[in-house]
Amino acid sequence: MARHLNRVTGTPPTLADVAELAGVSRQTVSNALNNPSLLRHDTLARVQSAVDELGYSPNRAARNLRTRASHLIGLRFPPAQEGTANALMDRFVHSLVETSKEAGYHVLLFAGDGGDPLAGYDDLVRSTAVDAFVVTDTYLGNPQTAWLEERGAPFVAFGRPWDNGDATHPWVDVDGSVGGRMATDHLLDRGHTRIAWIGWRKDSFIGEDRRSGWAGALHDRGLSTKGLASRVEDTLSSGREAAAVLLDEAQPSAFVCASDTLAMGVYRTLADRGLEAGRDIAVVGFDDSQVAQVVHPSLTSVRQPLEQVAVEVVAALSGLLNHPPVAHPRTMLAPTLVVRQSS
Amino acid sequence: MARHLNRVTGTPPTLADVAELAGVSRQTVSNALNNPSLLRHDTLARVQSAVDELGYSPNRAARNLRTRASHLIGLRFPPAQEGTANALMDRFVHSLVETSKEAGYHVLLFAGDGGDPLAGYDDLVRSTAVDAFVVTDTYLGNPQTAWLEERGAPFVAFGRPWDNGDATHPWVDVDGSVGGRMATDHLLDRGHTRIAWIGWRKDSFIGEDRRSGWAGALHDRGLSTKGLASRVEDTLSSGREAAAVLLDEAQPSAFVCASDTLAMGVYRTLADRGLEAGRDIAVVGFDDSQVAQVVHPSLTSVRQPLEQVAVEVVAALSGLLNHPPVAHPRTMLAPTLVVRQSS
DNA sequence: CGTCCTGCTTGGATCGATCAAGGAGCGAAG
DNA sequence: CTTCGCTCCTTGATCGATCCAAGCAGGACG
Structure with a gap:
């Protein structure tokens, strides 16, 4: 050629x-x-x-110069957190890249040093290197969104503005409460009545959101949650210890966990006592990580529709960039429950 | 402000x-x-x-136009392969983004539809949207590299040009043979003499590379490999079946696997027979995935120095873009062995 | 006094696309 | 026959930074 x-x-x-x-x-x-x-x-x-x-x-550069647009979407690749939900990010990024392509955009990754969450954004905004951002790490306070709004930089968040009710920016999120409820209802339908919760510390908005689904499902059937909940760090050993305590003090027949990592902690405790998930005690995790599929017995888990999230994010971005005066969409998606051997 | x-x-x-x-x-x-x-x-x-x-x-666009450079590095985000080594990619991408930043570059992700591996590259080259590419999927034949070379588009490959000895492009790779050898030596040092191999089909260059380390280590100690190797698909069930056959026919005391997925298959077979990894039979995996850390017993695994790979890739790119006439580097890095409970 | 050197200015062209006017050409309407 | 209007296409200016070629002021040096 x-x-x-x-x-x-x-x-x-x-x-x-x-x-x-x-x-x-x-x-x-x-x-x-x-x-x-x-x-x-x-x-x-x-x-x-x-x-x-x-x-x-x-020529891209020439076109960009003249039209004052780059057709690039900036995405901060969050600091690697070995052992937790980075595979999650992988699925999302993938779908984002695909969907952006259809909309005529490419994805530009940039790094933020762990300390300053604003690092990276500033430079890209000022040099007009990207048309818009996708902000993903809104889980605990979100200086980025406020900062970006102030600058007038277009962006869409994956994650609700938990701590700021007046925020007016567009966002897309997955309803963790529904996820917790699905998991719990599933167990209730199987006859369980003493269903324990192992979640994250109280200052985690996402953790509390997921927990509320569990609590709501139990209350709706007139069941008490008393003594059945534990809130710990998101680590294997924390999950293991929490499960041990709960088994001793509350005798649950099933566990719903805020993450697959915690669920794996439960597996450990069960193994310690000669029990097996699915046979003796039911266990449900959250996020449907790779581990959930590979472990034995395979783990029932709540799966986030990340592909759909990306689609909605790009749709919101397109709206933002093409027709500025439209209303800012807030999209809430429902997760699904992937049932496996552990329940 | x-x-x-x-x-x-x-x-x-x-x-x-x-x-x-x-x-x-x-x-x-x-x-x-x-x-x-x-x-x-x-x-x-x-x-x-x-x-x-x-x-x-x-203004980036203006500068790019005048200098004929975009300061962007293109990376094709490979098609999601749920269940396999995408967390691997995550670590690499992360390090690549960080390292590129130091060198003054950003990473542009693009999608390729599964069918045509060239899709995406072409458009970016012609519109001069990126200065160079990082090519990662060279495992089985690599039309991209030949195509890019022909076009004169600068790129660095993560992965050797297995099927093309005359390729002159720069590349960085991890020595899978060394990895297989490390795993096997480790087991030999612990007194094992019947060490089985479960790897990929013979047409996988990477699989054969890893396997050669296992075979070499055994031969070096005067041990035979006869009847101790199995080559299958990279799935949980394939690993499970292969392990069952090997246990019955060759009575190995240890397994080295070409992937953590296969190692998890071995775990299943052990569980089927009331055996436990680490206690009754030693198992070593490959890639040090998240699963290796979380599973019980935790899995000894060969870990690729992806962070270092990214550093070398960016170094090669910088050389390529700044001083075209330098020799094209080929860098081979050694993996490490992460020892856990399973051995 | 003339020359070189440093440090800055001036004016322009240039990268390659798009934007904003400004024609040709042609049929219909007056 | 002119005039308007319309379609289709062309021309010159422009986006903002960089590159280039001269040139000029002032100080150091012979």
């Missing part, structure tokens, strides 16, 4: 080259690409074939 | 604005940013403070 370089200058073909070959002006070529309806059919065809012949593709 | 917009036009400050505020010419501001050594200390300081006051950051 030809390398499609201008024979004289050795550089990629430009719009002017196409225009010359097609025997039209630059502007006509530009219109052929951006407003084909303005051209007569035969000229359009002529330009098209010139484009094909030269293998022309508009 | 001020929004740093020009009061008259409402647009971000330009180089001309800075020049006016500092009382110097545009050229001098440009020099202050790109060739500070040309300026006297006091003028440099004056320009700097004007830059700070306005919150100026050079």
Whole structure:
């Protein structure tokens, strides 16, 4: 295949080259690409074939300069947290890339050093390197969103503005409460009545959200939650200890956990006592991580519709960038329950 | 904080604005940013403070257009393969983003539909959207690398050009053979003499590479590999079946697996027979996935130095982009063995 | 006094696309 | 026959930074 370089200058073909070959002006070529309806059919065809012949593709930098847009979406790749939910991020990013592509955007990753959550954003905003951001780490306070709003930088958040009811920016989130309820209802339907909760510390908005689903499901059936809940760090050993205490003091027949990691802690405690998940005690996790599928017995888990989240995020972004005056959408999606052996 | 917009036009400050505020010419501001050594200390300081006051950051599009560089590195985010080593990718991408940042680059993600591995590359090359690529999926034949070389597009591969000895492009890879050897030596040192291998099908270059380390280690101690190897698909059930057959026919006391997934399959078979990894039979996996850490008993696994790979990749890219005529580096890194309960 | 050197200015062109006007050409209407 | 209007296309300016070529002021040096 030809390398499609201008024979004289050795550089990629430009719009002017196409225009010359097609025997039209630059502007006509530009219109052929951006407003084909303005051209007569035969000229359009002529330009098209010139484009094909030269293998022309508009120079991004030039277009960006003139249109004041980069067609890039900035995404801060959160600091790696070995052992927790980064596979989650992977699924989301993947879908985001795919969906953005359909909307004509690419995803630009940038790093933020752990300390300052604003690091990285500032530079990209000022150098007009991206058109908008996707903000994912809104879980505990969110200086980014306030800062971005103040700057007038377009963005969509994956995650509710938990601590700021007046926030007006668009966001997409998954209803953790519904997830907790689905898990609990599932266990109730199987006949369990003493269902314990192992979740995160009280200052975790997400943890409390998920927990509320568990509590709500129990209350709806007239069951008490008293003594059946534990709130700990999101680690294997914390889950293990919490499970041991709960088994001793409350004799639950099932556990719902705020994460698969905690659920794996429960597995350990069960193993310590010669019990097995699914056979002796039911266990449900959260996030449907890879571990849930591979472990034995495989773990029932609440799965977030991350692919759908990405789709909604991009939809919101497109709205934001194309028609500024539309209302800012807030989208809440429901998770699903993936039932496996552990329940 | 001020929004740093020009009061008259409402647009971000330009180089001309800075020049006016500092009382110097545009050229001098440009020099202050790109060739500070040309300026006297006091003028440099004056320009700097004007830059700070306005919150100026050079417009990326304009700079890109003029310098014919985007300071972006393209990375194709490989199709999601639920259940396998995508967490691996996560670690790599993360380090790549961090390291690129230090070198003054950002990472642009793009999608390739599963079918055509070239999809996405072409468009980015022609529109000069990225300065270079990082190619990661070279495991089985690699049309991308040949295609990119032909186009003269700069890139660095993570992965050797297995099927093409004459390839001259720079690459970085991890020595799977060393990994297999480390795992096997570790088991030999613990007194095991019948060590089985469960790997991938023979047409997997990576699988054969890893396997060669296992075979080499055994041969070096005068031990035979006969009847101790199995080559299957990279799935849990394949590993499970392979382990069952091997246990029956070869009575190994230890397993080395080409992936953690296969190792989990071994765990299943052990559980089926009332055996436990680490206590009755030793097991070593590959890739040090999240599962290896969480499962019980925790799994000894060969860990790839992905952070270091990213550093080397970026180093090679910098060399490529700054001093074209240097020799193309080929860097081979050694993995490490993370010893846990299963051995 | 003339020359070199440092440090900065001036004016312009340039990268490659798009934007905003400004024509040709042609049919219909006056 | 002119004039308007419409379609289709062209021309020149523009986005903001960088590159280039001169040139100029002032100090050091012979």
